Amino acid sequence: MIVFPNCKINLGLHVIRKRPDGFHDLETVFYPLPLTDALEVITPGTLTFTGSGIPVPGNTEDNLCLKAWHLLKQDFPSLPEVNIHLHKHIPIGAGLGGGSADAAFMLQLLNDRFELSLTEGQLIAYAAKLGSDCAFFIPNKPCYATGRGEILEPVSLNLDNWSLVLVYPGIHVNTGWAFGRITPKIPAQSLRDTILTPVESWKETISNDFEAPVFSAHPELGQIKEELYAYGAVYATMSGSGSAMVGIFPKNKIAGITFNTGHKVFIL
Numbered sequence: 181m182i183v184f185p186n187c188k189i190n191l192g193l194h195v196i197r198k199r200p201d202g203f204h205d206l207e208t209v210f211y212p213l214p215l216t217d218a219l220e221v222i223t224p225g226t227l228t229f230t231g232s233g234i235p236v237p238g239n240t241e242d243n244l245c246l247k248a249w250h251l252l253k254q255d256f257p258s259l260p261e262v263n264i265h266l267h268k269h270i271p272i273g274a275g276l277g278g279g280s281a282d283a284a285f286m287l288q289l290l291n292d293r294f295e296l297s298l299t300e301g302q303l304i305a306y307a308a309k310l311g312s313d314c315a316f317f318i319p320n321k322p323c324y325a326t327g328r329g330e331i332l333e334p335v336s337l338n339l340d341n342w343s344l345v346l347v348y349p350g351i352h353v354n355t356g357w358a359f360g361r362i363t364p365k366i367p368a369q370s371l372r373d374t375i376l377t378p379v380e381s382w383k384e385t386i387s388n389d390f391e392a393p394v395f396s397a398h399p400e401l402g403q404i405k406e407e408l409y410a411y412g413a414v415y416a417t418m419s420g421s422g423s424a425m426v427g428i429f430p431k432n433k434i435a436g437i438t439f440n441t442g443h444k445v446f447i448l
């Protein structure tokens with residue numbers, strides 16, 4: 181069985197308060213994009229994990245695909261062992277949520293393949309144990325998110341009439357480090373409202389609290405944002421804690437542009 185975990189971008193992100201558990205309450209809008217990994221599970225087998233494509237840092241046993249299997253195994257002792265292969269294509273540590281997507285797709289795949297009968301709500305609860313933005317990949321539809329990022333409300337947002345340009349500058353930003361550089365505050369305007377305004381107005385109204393500290397450590401990211409606007413983006417932002425940068429362009433304008441950013445560019 182093979183599935184294709186996709187990435188997400190954040191359209192706006194406010195870090196609201198630090199919580200007693202060390203995490204932060206935030207508000208953000210998650211939007212899924214079709215840049216994917218490939219995740220294959222073969223059964224019957226013994227529990228193994230192999231990888232190809234972009235190397236995933238860390239020990240194999242810490243890979244979120246394996247963690248997802250172990251999480252379900254605790255509650256479903258008869259869950260069979262499987263051979264897992266992950267072909268990694270989504271840049272890592274880029275604010276694109278690729279690891280979280282792999283974990284959520286693994287939960288969903290095991291639920292389907294072994295008929296565990298978990299509801300969407302139960303899968304969301306399991307996903308939230310694996311990572312704060314993991315739950316989003318269960319509904320995998322545009323969502324306004326609060327709490328740690330696991331409280332999800334579908335939002336009526338469709339960017340199909342726009343071209344989205346992702347620039348990946350090859351910088352790995354550590355999410356915990358980035359949260360530690362933010363002074364939380366309650367936003368003057370909630371994203372729940374501003375996300376429903378025309379895309380053309382977002383430049384003035386929608387912001388990502390991670391940009392200031394991350395741009396300060398990596399000034400080239402601020403330059404990429406300026407370049408995206410210079411190329412004709414109506415809105416440009418960093419995704420999550422970075423380092424991927426996103427530009428939203430009118431579809432009819434994108435065809436003639438050659439992006440000379442010097443970085444990896446995906447047009448979606």
Ligand SMILES: C[C@@](CO)(OP(=O)(O)O)[C@H](O)COP(=O)(O)OP(=O)(O)OC[C@H]1O[C@@H](n2ccc(N)nc2=O)[C@H](O)[C@@H]1O
Pocket residue numbers: 190193202203204205206208274275276277280310311312313314327328329355356357359419420421422
């Ligand atoms: C910032 C966001 C925005 O979508 O995404 P990325 O840019 O990393 O993709 C998410 O909140 C990241 O979610 P995720 O990458 O799953 O984070 P986790 O593994 O749960 O946490 C990594 C670390 O980030 C911090 N953290 C994370 C989420 C949160 N709401 N408050 C936090 O303080 C904690 O220090 C935690 O140890």
Ligand SMILES: Nc1ncnc2c1ncn2[C@@H]1O[C@H](COP(=O)(O)OP(=O)(O)O)[C@@H](O)[C@H]1O
Pocket residue numbers: 236237238242243244245266268271272273274275276277278279280282283353355422
């Ligand atoms: N399947 C996986 N894919 C990517 N990263 C993974 C995976 N499993 C564990 N990780 C760990 O998660 C960290 C960041 O994951 P990723 O989701 O790519 O970044 P981000 O949180 O910036 O979106 C990596 O440093 C890596 O060690």
